[in-house]
Amino acid sequence: MFKKFSPSTDVSGQTILKSSVQRSIRSSLLAQFNIDAETLEQIWPKKEPLTLVKCQELGLHLTLVDEHSREHISIYALQGEPLLFQHFDGPFYPTLRLLHKYPDILPMVKVDRGAIRFLLAGAHMMCPGMTSAGGYLPPPEQELKAGTPVTIHAEGKTHAAAIGLTKLSTEQMRKVNKGIGVEVVSYLGDDLWSVQKI
Amino acid sequence: MSSTVDPSNTVVPDVETAVPSDTPPTPPPPPQPKQPVEVLYCAVCTLPTEYCEFGSSLTRCKEWLQKSHPDLYEQYYSEEGLQAKLGTLSLEAQSKLEKDVAKKEAKAEAKADAAHKKKMESQVTIKRIERNKRKFVTSVHGLEAFNVDLKKAAKLFAQKFATGSSVTKNPQGQDEIIVQGDVSEEILDMISDEVGVLKGVPEDNVQLVEEKKKKGGD
Structure with missing residues (x-):
């Protein structure tokens, strides 16, 4: 999603959000993430207004093919620091920097070492990378449904390497063990990562 | 004050008696926010x-x-x-x-x-453009190659010379800074002194150009 992104050209506008919208975001974050109110308060104090950074699609030629077009991506920033982002009105994702600080707000999957190289190039994660010995999927009783935002960790590393959206439920991944399991949304070193201030 | 209190605190029995008496009324601790994990990022490649x-x-x-x-x-x-x-x-x-x-x-x-x-090869051009016999505007082109924020530089010029200064697109579609008045020499000096945002622009790459109005233009 953020493989090619530059704030100077792709951002169409910044606005400070209405407090009612902020409140609804706050409540949906509490519902979506594994986070308690106090921690959220610490990340995002009530007094601080959230800025919405809208991103636009540049050329028309992209809109037809690219399902991950930058159209309708909203980045939410706190004092210029990107904090969350969202595609259309889908789930909120934390940015990787936020995720590094609070690693357990999203459920975790892990890929084996062989996959890191591709992961950091922005490839989607295939099932075998997570079902192999170095990988990790949550146990059956904590099955994740398809379409859940997850953090992607890597074998032998302590910090998250990417954020993704599951394409299959974790049990299906085990069963099928083929093809894309998790779609990568944002990864270490992509263009959103390099934006520290917006 | 504190110096008189300290010795009494250091006496062990006192502290021990104080602790049990304290414990019964303690309310359940308020929920604490989770502390963020500190991640060390590489200064070279910015990754963890x-x-x-x-x-x-x-x-x-x-x-x-x-x-x-x-x-x-x-x-x-x-x-x-x-x-x-x-x-x-x-x-x-x-x-x-x-x-x-x-x-x-x-x-x-x-x-x-x-x-x-x-x-290192790219050039910064400071152009003095005649606007009307004794009136000039100065255009600065090519600063962005040296990672200068054009908007900030324009602001700097405006402040320094107390004139209008803006970022505009030239006919080729590139951004340049237009400063009102003939300030080409001053801008050259500023670049060589590396004032503020103009840091990192090598003086040797700057050239001064004069653009006269064509005769019979008006």
């Missing part, structure tokens, strides 16, 4: 240090880490560290990875070199 090996500047990352955090360096790049890292990965995959990283690094370096060379 453990991911440097997948970046495109491993050699420089290693140097930096060795200098600033020798203990971590030891952990990641010592013999055992390398062994532990292998994990489930087969040896040939690992060697392939290393080769890949080296290749990527060389590529990135070449790219950076080329970019640097290009940067």
Whole structure:
């Protein structure tokens, strides 16, 4: 999603959000993430207004093919620091920097070492990378449904390497063990990562 | 005050008696926010240090880490560290990875070199444009090649010369700064003194040009 992104050209506008919208975001974050109110308060104090950074699609030629077009991506920033982002009105994702600080707000999957190289190039994660010995999927009783935002960790590393959206439920991944399991949304070193201030 | 209190506190029995008396009324502690995890980011490639090996500047990352955090360096790049890292990965995959990283690094370096060379070759043009016999505007073109924020530079000029100054597109579609009045010499001085945002622009790459109005233009 953020493989090619530059704030100077792709951002169409910044606005400070209405407090009612902020409140609804706050409540949906509490519902979506594994986070308690106090921690959220610490990340995002009530007094601080959230800025919405809208991103636009540049050329028309992209809109037809690219399902991950930058159209309708909203980045939410706190004092210029990107904090969350969202595609259309889908789930909120934390940015990787936020995720590094609070690693357990999203459920975790892990890929084996062989996959890191591709992961950091922005490839989607295939099932075998997570079902192999170095990988990790949550146990059956904590099955994740398809379409859940997850953090992607890597074998032998302590910090998250990417954020993704599951394409299959974790049990299906085990069963099928083929093809894309998790779609990568944002990864270490992509263009959103390099934006520290917006 | 405090000096008189301190000795009494250091007496052990006093403290012990104080603690039980305190405990019964304590309310359940208020829910504490979780403390953020501190992550050390590499100063060279901006990734968390453990991911440097997948970046495109491993050699420089290693140097930096060795200098600033020798203990971590030891952990990641010592013999055992390398062994532990292998994990489930087969040896040939690992060697392939290393080769890949080296290749990527060389590529990135070449790219950076080329970019640097290009940067050093690019020119900044300060143009004095005659607007009306004794009136001039000054256009500065090419500052963006040296990572100067044009908007900020325009603001700086406006403040310094107390004139209008703006970023405009020239007919070729490139951005340039237009300053009202003839300030070409002053801007040249500012560039050589590296004032504020103009830092890093080499003086030798700056050229002064004069543009006269064509005769019979009006």
